[in-house]
Amino acid sequence: MGGNLLKLLSRHLKTLAKLPPSKLTPHIPRVLALRSPTLREVDAHLTIIAGGTSPPFPFPTPDHYYEWARSDTHVDQIKVPFLALNAADDPIVRTLPVEAVVASKTVVLGVTPKGGHLGWFEGGSPWNRKQPPPRWVKKPVVEWVGATNEVLVEQRREVRDEWALDEESGFILEKDRRHIGFKVLDLDGIVVGTAGEAEGVLQGL
Structure with missing residues (x-):
């Protein structure tokens, strides 16, 4: 994932070079010099500095940023029907708010044994751009949206108002x-x- 972020950064180097010097400027050559960087390494040089507006950015460390960005502590604030899907082998999301979901009247959490981070590929190779493998995640999302629409159809006028x-x-x-x-x-x-x-x-x- 760190490598993908660097590819995205590389596409915009000409535009970044036209901007006035900032706190991010000295970090750009450092992060581009990394070989096979982890997501945390990229976050340490880029995301915690220029990942958003100030405040709350910049953050002193990736851990401070991760603590701020985590969503599992806000489940009780979700007031509309909400489907969350996660894979047990996700290398990024390690903690699931199971107790909060159980207590919620609006949130459903689905957990699969495999799937990685936003993956859920069904056969084939994710690197084959000519014929990318289908993603299983489409099926539950479509089913959820359809079921939610059926339940809420009578409430549309009230919500619209x-x-x-x-x-x-x-x-x-x-x-x-x-x-x-x-x-x-x-x-x-x-x-x-x-x-x-x-x-x-x-x-x-």
Whole structure:
């Protein structure tokens, strides 16, 4: 995963070179000099420095960043139907919030014995771009969305009334919590598993 992040960084070196010097500047040649870097090594040079806005970035160490970014401590705050899938052999996610999920009325956690980190390939080779293997994860996600839609179909009008368009920003905002909202940027792109790399607003997905 660290290597993939470096490839993404390399594509934007010309753009980065045009920017004024920053705290990130001295770290770019250091991280590019790494050979087969781990994700933690890349995070130590890039993510903890330029992974987001300040505050809370930058972070002093990857561990501080991981503690801030973890989502397992916020399960009780999820108020809408939510499906979480994880593989027991995931090298990144080592702790699962089982007790919090059991106590939740909205969250379902599915755990598979194998699958890696966002993998779940069904046969073939993930490196074959001409014919990438299918991903099992599509099936449960489609089933979940369909089932959730059936359950909530009678509640659509009520949910719709809780949102309103902000004319100035173009965002659809919750009426009672106006810091929560969304805005449609593009309706043309579709991410299809590992079949090539997405561009534009979908890059990285």
